[in-house]
Structure formats: structure tokens, C-alpha cells
Amino acid sequence: MLLLLLLTNAFVLLPWAGAGRIIGGRKVKAHSRPYMAFLEIQGDPKNYSCGGFLIRPDAVLSAAHCVDIKGIENVTVILGAHNRKSREQSQQKIRVRQWVIHPQYCPDDFKNDIVLLKLKKNAVINKNVKLISIAKKNERVGEGAKCNVPGWGRTSLKSLVSDVLMEVDLEVQNEKRCQFSGDYERQSMICVGDKYSEKAAYEGDSGGPLVCNKKAHGIFSHMYDDSLFPEVFTRISHFEPWIRKQLKKFSLNIIPCFPFSD
Template sequence: MLLLLLISSAFVLPWAGAGRIIGGKVVKRHSRPYMAYLDIKVSNETGTFHSSCGGFLICPDAVLSAAHCVPEEGRVEVTVILGAHNKNLREWNQQRIPVSDWVIHHKYSSVGFRNDIVLLKLEKKAKINKNVKLISLPSNDEGVTAGTTCSVAGWGLTSLDGHPSNVLREVELKVQNDRTCKQLFGNYQPESMICVGDGNSAKLTYKGDSGGPLVCNQKAHGIVSHGDKLCIFPEVFTRISYFEPWIQDHLRSWALQELPASPSSQ
């Protein structure tokens, strides 16, 4: 299953604890070249803690993930690992790139995990090759309908009392009608969230890889966000199409910052 951010007991998160893909399978090596593994280090007055999340490459120097993956307190260092199949090995095709900056949505709230999205800027551009590639995003008016079968990949626990999977695994999930999540989650917002997964399939991303992409029709339509501790079906994903203008605005801003200064500004 998928691995949710677990920094310490001081942080209360959805599905708090390590997670797993249930009912999933190991993917073919490097068949999901957009996947990113986020290695997160947090230092504060009580010590240093390590955690991890999923993410996905949308530009050579930009990765999308869930806002709750990046703590807003303490000294935070994030390293993105691209091109990984076995995250515990130093595979020759892996690219380990520090994150130089990130922006959490200004309306993100840990209450109900509203606007659960973060854009991370890499210290240098990734080398795009057969093992590291970008994934497309939907346009602002492009939705995904109930009944659509999508996939979610990550490195997480494969049993309740097991250990995180060393290799990338994936599960297929169906998009549900919004009213299913409205009944369960009081803070569910259809315009910015997607309801995913049902009990009939016995498949889910439980406590799993927060920040990973929900891939539908070869596009990243959602971001693993949160679920209910008592009722594991369905789950809530951040709806990327709603945030597409916000994503593009920040990508343009970063690109302008990298332009050489004009003579008149020197």
C-alpha cells in the first residue's frame, strides 16, 4: 500500500502511521517513470525525524505532492528520488535531487485536509530519459467521471504488521460518486476533491503514499490525501484540475526568477 507521512506522534495525520497498498501488485521496473520518492528530514528542539511520501514529476525541476507531507514547523529538508524501483538500493538510474523551495497552497488546512497540495522546486533539473519522465496534468475544465478505473503507485506496507515495500507497487481503484464521500467526510469539497475506492474490490491505498498520483487515462488527476480511520472505503484525493491555474502560476513565477537580469535592472 502507500506510505503516509509519519514524522512523530506530535503530528496528527490522516491514517496516522505507515501504510500499504492492499490488493495491489509489483509494477514492472521503471514502468512508472514519473514517480518520485520524497525523503523528508525534520529537525526541531526535540530531535531529528525522518519520514517519506510519494510525489510525481510534472516539469524537469518540479514535483507535485500533498501539502501535509511537508511540515510547516522545524528545519525541513526534502530530497526527491527519481527513477527508483527499489528505493532502498542505490540503483544506477536513480537521480537524487534536493528540493530548493516549495509552496504549500495558501488555503491549505489540516482540518479536513482542504487544498492538500504542495509544489516542490528541485535544486537542478532532472535528466529526462526512459527511467525518468514527466506526467501530464488535466486542464482546469477536465474532470474524471465516476466509474473510471485509475491507478495509484507507491512504496508502502503490504500487510498491517509488515514493513514498507522496497519496490514500487500499484493498485487499481474506481472513482466514486461525490455523494459517497459527502456522507462520510464532513469537510468533503467536490470541486477540489475526488472520491475514490469501494469495499467491493478489496483494494485501497490505506495509510498510503500520501502525495502519490491518481493516474486516470494517462494523466495525473488526483493526489493521495486522506481517509477515515474507522471506515477505510472510500478515500479522498486532491483534485488536480481545480488547482491547475495555481500550479501554472507558480511554475511561471519560478521560470521568471531564473531569467538573467536585464541591463536596466542591474
């Protein structure tokens, strides 16, 4: 599971200890979230993992802090997985060619925590591997919206790590709940998670999507203090123009050597 790093008043979901937890969630029907990606990250001295999601046959979105670590040697994306440890025929393992971290990403306060990964070859789109739409520039998800977060991991704080894909239902909160730290940015972040629901994504679901109305609106980034609530997701709609710009570069093959940040 991912370790937590205390920086000012926030914990970032550091990815180097494997898959994380879905608290109060449920097992999803096999291959019912065909956009989900499991990121295997080979590093020195540790290997670790993160979540992500497929937005184009050659592109996966995730959190910048997943790959903003020294010593990364290789990143492999597994698509079409339900049981991530099983050799399912549905799985496609594709190496990442390069990645683009947002140029204004700040690891100290987790602003602009977004990365776009370019695959070495296109994924084969089929019933088990599909794309998910992302929120457009002016498309905001507001307080009270019912969303879900899929991920691989534990079902409680003390349980064993789950091999199969889980999912938790979460509600978008009033942004004042996240603004107490001073690091929360309304335009680029989403405040998620009601303490009374006893449900959360946690420790290892970094990079996974916040899905609202079958569209990806957020990327799991970090949380505050040592509580499960609230949690902060990167707001995809704010970065949609940047994402489109990078995808155009991918198509034109205008890509420098990795890792790179612009």
C-alpha cells in the same frame, strides 16, 4: 508507515514514519512509472517520507500535509527508483530548493491539500525519469473511472514494508459516499475506493498520484474514519491554474525564501 490523525471525522495520512501501504496491489514492472518521486524529508526530531510525481524537470507535485510540519530541515526527491533502498544507477537524488503550499490549505479538514516543490536542479529526462501530464482546468474524472495509484509500501496490514514500487487499481466513486462528513468539497476533491474490491492506497502513499488514462488527476490526501474506504484525493484539475501560475514563477525565478505559501 504513516500514522493516522483523527480530526473531526477524517484521518490525514501523516508522513513521518516512512513509506506506506498498497493494499491488494501488485508489483509494477521496474521503471514503468518513470514520473514517480520518492520524497525523503529530514525533520527534527523525525525523518519521514512521502510520494510525489514529476510534472516538469524542475517541479514535483505532492500533498501539502507532507511538508506542513514544523522542524523540516531538508527535502530530497529520488527519481528513477524502483527499489528505493537500492543504489540503482537509474536513480537521481535532487534536493528541493523551495516549496509552495496552496495559500488556502487547511490542515484541519485537508482542503487544498497540494504542494509544488521546486528542485535545486533540473532532473535529467531519460527512459527511467519522465514527466506525467496533469488534468486541465475543465477536465474532470467522474464516477466509475478506472484509475491506479502507485506507491512504495506494504502489501497487507501485517506484511513488511516493500522496497519496490507497487500499484493498486481503484475506481472513482459517487461523491455522495464522501459527502457525509461535511468536509468533502466536490470541486476540489475526488472520492475514490470501493469497499467490495478490498483494494486501497493507505498509510504512507500520501502525495502520490491518482492516474487515470495516463494522466494525473488526483493527489492522495486522506481517508475517513478507521476504514480503508472511501479515500479522498485532491482534484488536480481544480488547481491547474494555480499550478501553472507557480510554474511560471519558477521559470522567472520569482521565489522567496522557503518555506512559503503563496
